[in-house]
Amino acid sequence: MSEVPPAPPAPTEPGREPAARALLTVEGLGKRYRRSVPGDQLRTLKSALLEGSLTRGLGPEQAITALEGVSFEVPAGQAFGVIGGNGSGKSTLLKVVAGILRPSAGRVEVRGRVAALIELGAGFHPEISGRENVYINGAVLGLSRREVDRRFDDIVAFSGLGELIDEPVKTYSSGMYVRLGFAVAAHTDAELLLVDEVLAVGDEAFAHRCLRRIDEHLAAGGSVLFVSHALDLVEELCDRVLWLDGGRPRLLGAPRRVVDAYRQAVAEEEGREHLAAKARSEEPAPAPAGGASGAELDPAGEPLRWGSRRAEIERARLLVGAPGTVDERYCVESGEAVVFEIEARAEAPLADFVFGVAVTTPRGVECWGTNTDLAGLEARRFAGRGRVRLVCPALRLGPGEYLVDVAVHARDGSPYDYRRKLFGFTVTARDRGVGVYFPEHRWEADGGVEWRAPV
């Protein structure tokens, strides 16, 4: 997948206001951190005192770039999602927008108040009651005591804590903690809500209540900046999505497009990992002494390879693509043509042999398995080296991770060489679904049922 430059901000005619004025404008935002060097505290202090910055004038080897060149706008009434792997700069972005951290470059402009749900309940004091903490948290978020008074019952109702509100916060479960934190933040009337991966902590019912609250907030003309690893939720909730990769914007646009591109990139990365893992496992395989089975074990203590070794599987790989354009890779889109290729060797000629391939999920669910005997092929001769290919014009597996077992054995089942989990691969799909089987399909309707096609 090629890198796509971030889309320019919503086009506006010169001298005219955009249709919906942006609540949040981020322009060329950059953030650098000083690399911490032991014994460097005095120099850090000097730099902070004299320059008012920890990173000004530092070379690239002394600073870490957490964000670079990030620009976007969030109009009123819209939700903006930020996705990316761990360490991609999502949380730093949220903190800079919240005003907790100062940008090293660029600018952030917010029209209105901001409520940051970055660390829910940050500032809760464990020793005192939930009730008192609500007042303190409310004050931290900019509410006066009287304003908290007015909303107190709503806050408690939203949190679902009931009587427990008068217990010390240290007796709360982590879910209760988060619920109370969100309840306070959700009742602050801020125009811009910053939400960082918090919906994952509460239970299902609470997550729904939060989403309803966010919807109401959007409907009332507020905006949301949403950071999450829950890609489905980002896609559902957001109007536009930014994908951050190593602190730099990789793609900005419609949720579906960005989330798909991100998923694809993650799958490709996993495919590379499968390839690397396979390369490692193929490193000089020590031939077992005698005809006994090898002692290779998987982490669960189950054998990975056994058999008499009258025939041996030397190598197996996954080839993807239409004939003529095949290449070896371990990231497949559901429905693509694949070939399972096995390289095997028989020291002495064999007349009784069966080649088999099985695909399982990492948790051991058998998805598909077949062998040459089941296909009705009668063994004639196997001597020296040979290649066996299982050609599959359309691999219709559901999205997910899969492992492949490869075996060569006698017709009665006695194994020559049985290799479990020889390699793994990742399957992606354009549309979602559950399960391991993904037949070609589409939805149709007539009469009074209609819908809008995905963007």
Next chain:
Amino acid sequence: MLDTAAQIARFRGLLATLTARELKARYRGSALGFLWSLINPLLLLAVYSAVFGWILQPVRGGGVEPYALFLVSGLFPWIWFSSSLLEGSASLVTHAGLIRKALFPAELLPTVAVAANLVHFLLALPVALAALAIGRALGYPVAGWGTLALPAVVLVQLPLAAGLALGLAALTAHFKDMRDILANLLTLLFFATPILYPIEAVPVAWMRALVRANPLTPYTLAYQDVLFRGTLPEASLWLQMAAVSLVGWAAGAWFFGRLKETVVEAV
């Protein structure tokens, strides 16, 4: 410097709430509760009275009888001042979670430490006043009309404590060694301030000059005037205190303002 003051004034409601929280949380779950505010300084007072009142009496010199009442006049305010600085300077590091994860007015944290310790001081004060009243009833010339000026002395010292707590907190966030340096410095300052002894009792001239030059000496002298002697401090003493407080506040708030933006990344 003025922004820092304005920011604290703007969040005074939160300051009060946080101070109350600090006080409540400290004694929550302890059997004696807020009585510790009294017991702690009283125990220290008893130890110092025993050591300097009886054991080392010839060394300390006379002229300040009853010694326990002289001691209490300087010691209680000192405990307020030094605990304010110790807790205040550590406050940004202690509450790193708060300022790193929420948009929290950081200037409140050192200020809360000063305010909470002021409350402890005020809670212990009735004991000191009662002791002075008993002393007076026994015929000693302690306390008097001048004692009414006590709130004024506290008010003049407040900007010094708050300013230093702010500046030291910002410094400690960047430079963790500050905590140990400060603890030692405060011990040194305690003995260089005429709390345990009257200045006149210092036998060496240059040491006397040193104690007089200590910027904290005027406050101790003023507290001893209003509490122990029951007189109003002289105008020159007021001027010295006002000057030190102004410089202390300005320097502390300047340091804090300068370092404020980078504190979040440093703690």
